[in-house]
Amino acid sequence: DTEVTQTPKHLVMGMTNKKSLKCEQHMGHRAMYWYKQKAKKPPELMFVYSYEKLSINESVPSRFSPECPNSSLLNLHLHALQPEDSALYLCASSQVSSTLNTEAFFGQGTRLTVV
Amino acid sequence: KNEVEQSPQNLTAQEGEFITINCSYSVGISALHWLQQHPGGGIVSLFMLSSGKKKHGRLIATINIQEKHSSLHITASHPRDSAVYICAVRPLRSQGNLIFGKGTKLSVKP
Numbered sequence: 001d002t003e004v005t006q007t008p009k010h011l012v013m014g015m016t017n018k019k020s021l022k023c024e025q026h027m028g029h030r031a032m033y034w035y036k037q038k039a040k041k042p043p044e045l046m047f048v049y050s051y052e053k054l055s056i057n058e059s060v061p062s063r064f065s066p067e068c069p070n071s072s073l074l075n076l077h078l079h080a081l082q083p084e085d086s087a088l089y090l091c092a093s094s095q096v097s098s099t100l101n102t103e104a105f106f107g108q109g110t111r112l113t114v115v
Numbered sequence: 116k117n118e119v120e121q122s123p124q125n126l127t128a129q130e131g132e133f134i135t136i137n138c139s140y141s142v143g144i145s146a147l148h149w150l151q152q153h154p155g156g157g158i159v160s161l162f163m164l165s166s167g168k169k170k171h172g173r174l175i176a177t178i179n180i181q182e183k184h185s186s187l188h189i190t191a192s193h194p195r196d197s198a199v200y201i202c203a204v205r206p207l208r209s210q211g212n213l214i215f216g217k218g219t220k221l222s223v224k225p
Contacts, residue, residue: 031211042201042215055210094211104213108157
């Protein structure tokens, strides 16, 4: 199994809603990532989890709250989002290593629209 | 200046043509990835390189670490190759996260 599965594929939410994005992998990867991609732009890193601990937070607003409940799951909790947060949210995973060249695997993304 | 520069930004080709997409980067890296993204879709990893050359079907990727440059070649291009191709680098001593180029939008006409 070399898949990273993201759910839901599409999400429309109001600015007062609370929702969660989910990401799952069963490759034994201990590094997981959230990226945000606006239309016609490259992905931008939001968070990195390493061994289920948050290791990088790229100054992301607190209305985005990541969670890594176990080594296979990564969640992104959303609350009080703004329309400009509408984007494709991509999850990725890889082995943890600063020396080994490990391949990154990406999910299909969640297309989020905030209304 | 972006840390990862790709050229061209847009590329239109006729079916069967040989295609080259270039990537230059300015940081020290442990690996370089070539990724493919279809409209509205997720990202598929095509290659991961740290040196030399790799080939997979009609796709070839090369990297020159000294010159900080990589190329992705597509031989005998086909309309189904139409997608955005993204070069991404893994900086030295990173947590595994990638820095992405802006992508090259490829359209192959039948």
